[in-house]
Amino acid sequence: MVARGWRIAALCLILLSGLVPAWAYAAPPDPRFGAVEAFFAPFDADEAGVAWERVLFYWREIQPEPGVWRDDYFPPEILQREVAAGREIVGLLINPPGWANGYRGDQAPPEGLYLPIDDPQNHWARFVSRIVSQYRGVIRHWILWNEPDVWDSSHFGYTWAGTLEEFVQLTRVGYLAAKQANPDCVVHLAGLTYWWDVEYGRRPFFERFLEEMAKDPNAAARGFYFDVASLHIYFKPRTIPDIIAKTRAAMRRYGLDKPIWLDETNAPPFDDPQHPVAHPRFRVALSEQRAFLVQAFALALASGVERVAVYKMSDRPSIEPWEEPFGMVRPDGSRRPVYDAFRAAVGVMAGTQAARWEDKGSFAVVSLDQGPKTTRILWNWTSEAVVARVPAAAPQGVVFSPDGDAAQSVAVAGFHTVSLPPAACGLARCDIGGAPVVLVEDAPISLVGRLIPTPTATPSPEPSRTPTQPAPPTVTPTPTPTAASVPTATPTVRATAQPDATATPMPPEAVPARSQLPAWLPGLGIAAGALAAVGVARRTARAIRRR
Numbered sequence: 240m241v242a243r244g245w246r247i248a249a250l251c252l253i254l255l256s257g258l259v260p261a262w263a264y265a266a267p268p269d270p271r272f273g274a275v276e277a278f279f280a281p282f283d284a285d286e287a288g289v290a291w292e293r294v295l296f297y298w299r300e301i302q303p304e305p306g307v308w309r310d311d312y313f314p315p316e317i318l319q320r321e322v323a324a325g326r327e328i329v330g331l332l333i334n335p336p337g338w339a340n341g342y343r344g345d346q347a348p349p350e351g352l353y354l355p356i357d358d359p360q361n362h363w364a365r366f367v368s369r370i371v372s373q374y375r376g377v378i379r380h381w382i383l384w385n386e387p388d389v390w391d392s393s394h395f396g397y398t399w400a401g402t403l404e405e406f407v408q409l410t411r412v413g414y415l416a417a418k419q420a421n422p423d424c425v426v427h428l429a430g431l432t433y434w435w436d437v438e439y440g441r442r443p444f445f446e447r448f449l450e451e452m453a454k455d456p457n458a459a460a461r462g463f464y465f466d467v468a469s470l471h472i473y474f475k476p477r478t479i480p481d482i483i484a485k486t487r488a489a490m491r492r493y494g495l496d497k498p499i500w501l502d503e504t505n506a507p508p509f510d511d512p513q514h515p516v517a518h519p520r521f522r523v524a525l526s527e528q529r530a531f532l533v534q535a536f537a538l539a540l541a542s543g544v545e546r547v548a549v550y551k552m553s554d555r556p557s558i559e560p561w562e563e564p565f566g567m568v569r570p571d572g573s574r575r576p577v578y579d580a581f582r583a584a585v586g587v588m589a590g591t592q593a594a595r596w597e598d599k600g601s602f603a604v605v606s607l608d609q610g611p612k613t614t615r616i617l618w619n620w621t622s623e624a625v626v627a628r629v630p631a632a633a634p635q636g637v638v639f640s641p642d643g644d645a646a647q648s649v650a651v652a653g654f655h656t657v658s659l660p661p662a663a664c665g666l667a668r669c670d671i672g673g674a675p676v677v678l679v680e681d682a683p684i685s686l687v688g689r690l691i692p693t694p695t696a697t698p699s700p701e702p703s704r705t706p707t708q709p710a711p712p713t714v715t716p717t718p719t720p721t722a723a724s725v726p727t728a729t730p731t732v733r734a735t736a737q738p739d740a741t742a743t744p745m746p747p748e749a750v751p752a753r754s755q756l757p758a759w760l761p762g763l764g765i766a767a768g769a770l771a772a773v774g775v776a777r778r779t780a781r782a783i784r785r786r
Contacts, residue, residue: 266325268589272536273329273548274581275503278321280553280568287567287578288585291327291546293382293502298366299336299345310373318377329380329427329502332367332413333398339363346392348401352408356416363409364416371420379421382469382502383413384429388436388444403444407451414464430469430502433482446489453493463495467545471503474521475670476534477603477620479504480596483542501539503550506531506671507563511575514554514564523671527663529580530618533675536584537605537616541596549581587614587677593684601625602659603672608684618672619659628654631690633682641674648678653691655680 267290277284277292284292294313301312321328335349339362349363356364371381387399387406399406406429414426428448436443445468452463468486472479483499490497508528509519523531532549539547554566567578593608601621607614613632619625631650638648638657648655657676662669 268585269591270327271540271544271546272581272585272588273326273502273546274567275548275551277326277552278317279555280572281320281324283568283574283578284326284552285324287582288589289326289552289581291329291548292321292552293329293331293548296330296332296370297334298332298339299334301370302339302366303336305338308369322377327380328378329382330370330374330378331382331385332370333384335362335366339366344400346398346400348399348405348409352405352412356412356419361412364412367413367416368420371417371424375421375424379423380425380427380467381413381417382427382429383410383465386432386435386471387429388431388433390435390441403447403451407448410448411452411455411464414461425466426464427467427469427500427502428465430471432471433485443485443489445486449489449493449495459494462497463493466497468497468499469502470499471550472501472535473504474506474523474531476531476538476672477598477670479535479538480542483539483544498545499543500546500548501535501544502546502548504532504535504539504547505550505565505577507565508575509563511564511569513569513571513573514558514560516561516563519563521670524663525576526674527671529576530662530674531671532577532580533584533616534603534618534672536588537594537675538596538603540588540591540607541594541605549577587616599627602627604629606684606687611681611683613680613682613684613687615657615678616675617657617659617678618675619661620668620672622661622663622665622667622669624661625659627657627659629657629678630688631655631680632684632686632688633680634690636678636680639677639679641676650690653688 267288269288270290272288273291273293274284274287274289275293276295277289278294296312301309303309318328334345335347337343339349340347341350349366351358351361352363354361354364356368359365367381367383371378384406385398386396389396389398391397392400401409410428417424417426431443431445433443433445435441449463452458455461458464468490470482470486472482479501483501486499487496506521506523506528507516507519508523508525509516509521510524536547549567551565551567553568554564554570556570558564558570564575566575567581568574588607590609591607591614592610594605596603596605598620602617602619602625604627605616607616615629617627617629631653634650636648636650636655638646638655640646641660648657655678657678659676660673662671662673664670
């Protein structure tokens with residue numbers, strides 16, 4: 240999505256709040272987790288652990304006339320404040336001014352695209368070169384345009400009125416100009432929605448883009464003129480691994496292996512009391528939005544994305560009644576429940592070294608390798624409560640419920656038992672699962688499954704041999720000794736054991752309440768006391784205590 244212009248009032252509020260020295264800020268806990276336009280709610284972003292943000296650079300506002308250039312488009316005070324907070328800024332370049340594209344509207348491609356990049360009449364090349372040069376040393380990542388695959392000109396998200404061939408040329412020119420201005424910059428392909436094509440039976444834009452770019456004899460040497468592929472995936476978290484896998488497969492067909500960023504994801508609610516939506520396409524409740532965010536971030540991590548961000552940090556003060564409320568923070572500064580989910584997710588997932596996920600049919604589990612600690616995030620896909628059995632890495636662990644309560648879990652026969660509240664859709668299988676539950680164990684993931692007993696076979700007694708000749712009457716036969724039972728084998732460590740969880744319906748009275756916030760992060764402090772009883776508190780407390 241693209242917000243329509245800067246909001247001076249919001250910027251003034253930030254400036255009036257005063258700048259805080261760089262030493263006053265702690266670095267975010269993990270650079271992978273971000274929020275679009277965090278600067279609109281900077282102190283909320285600090286507290287939530289937002290590590291990076293995307294900022295729009297509207298060409299039409301930066302250079303409204305050929306001889307005009309607004310150096311203060313992104314006020315330096317705001318920029319300094321965000322950098323001091325430890326947030327990385329990613330710039331998005333879009334929307335040419337009328338003089339650069341024949342006054343054909345914001346969505347029309349600029350003129351001069353097919354001229355050499357050093358030609359003064361190649362307006363896009365000159366703009367990209369100048370903006371990248373201006374922010375060299377401060378902004379390293381640049382995204383070229385946004386959602387060119389939204390093809391319906393009547394839709395508010397429509398941004399590209401040119402052809403596919405013209406967009407390929409825009410990307411090629413922008414890449415070359417940016418690299419010339421700053422060879423160390425990272426150029427991102429415009430964020431793509433995937434569903435805008437697939438739902439209407441069209442071939443995905445990304446596949447068509449790669450096919451067209453491959454016609455350039457220099458494309459392979461230039462990495463197809465982009466460094467990062469960008470995706471925007473909304474509403475259905477379970478589609479995230481599949482879309483990411485298809486994006487990778489499309490690149491592999493051309494010998495490419497680029498990082499993927501999920502730089503927009505969310506499921507805006509229809510029932511926010513301050514901004515209800517009368518006719519939403521997807522009826523997502525506030526409670527479902529917070530569940531979505533945790534599920535989306537966990538699945539993105541398990542799918543190997545390099546970065547993930549929620550769209551967006553805050554709603555604009557002038558949000559229209561028909562607009563969906565995407566912000567974690569409302570226009571009045573109050574926080575939606577999804578804010579707490581973001582904060583909790585960052586706290587739980589920070590420091591993850593590797594992740595994998597499994598869809599068990601009725602529920603999903605994402606396993607996080609966090610060095611000396613193993614964390615599992617589980618949620619229910621169904622409208623019935625279930626109980627999952629998760630292979631243990633340690634004899635004891637701590638389970639954090641959606642409301643933040645912590646309880647000790649003791650493995651039985653090598654498994655932890657985790658109760659998962661139902662999803663809200665009322666169907667057999669929901670697009671957004673129920674409130675996630677977190678299991679934390681003070682043991683590396685390589686030990687998962689080591690406590691599962693190895694089955695022991697009881698040997699049958701060896702049969703007595705039948706004599707071939709009658710024994711002499713005076714000799715008493717010596718009986719054959721009965722074979723001793725084989726000792727029970729000592730359980731061995733299984734380095735890559737797969738969770739073998741099962742879903743068992745819970746009685747209705749055992750279903751946890753769904754109306755409370757997923758506040759695992761405050762609840763993580765309780766884990767130290769629970770694990771102290773089993774002699775492993777000190778290391779776990781250091782690893783998971785609240786920042």
